Amino acid sequence: MTLFKVNPKCPECNSTNSIPIIYGLPSSELATEQNVGKLWLGGCCITGNDPKWRCSKCGHHFGKEKWKHG
Numbered sequence: 887m888t889l890f891k892v893n894p895k896c897p898e899c900n901s902t903n904s905i906p907i908i909y910g911l912p913s914s915e916l917a918t919e920q921n922v923g924k925l926w927l928g929g930c931c932i933t934g935n936d937p938k939w940r941c942s943k944c945g946h947h948f949g950k951e952k953w954k955h956g
């Protein structure tokens with residue numbers, strides 16, 4: 887994944903073991919990525935208020951507001 891150079895800190899536990907949450911229909915490739923802990927599949931139901939990151943350490947989802955443009 888070259889899209890995400892720096893993963894943000896988890897606001898709950900300050901871990902930088904955050905992984906991007908990917909929305910949409912999961913392909914088998916994405917499922918494999920999830921299995922190795924590279925990303926988290928958020929499913930195909932997008933509410934418009936979805937978190938962008940998942941903390942691998944504590945499982946907290948975060949980043950839904952702060953990472954909007956502007």
Ligand SMILES: [Zn+2]
Nearest residue numbers: 896899941944
């Ligand atoms: Zn955390």
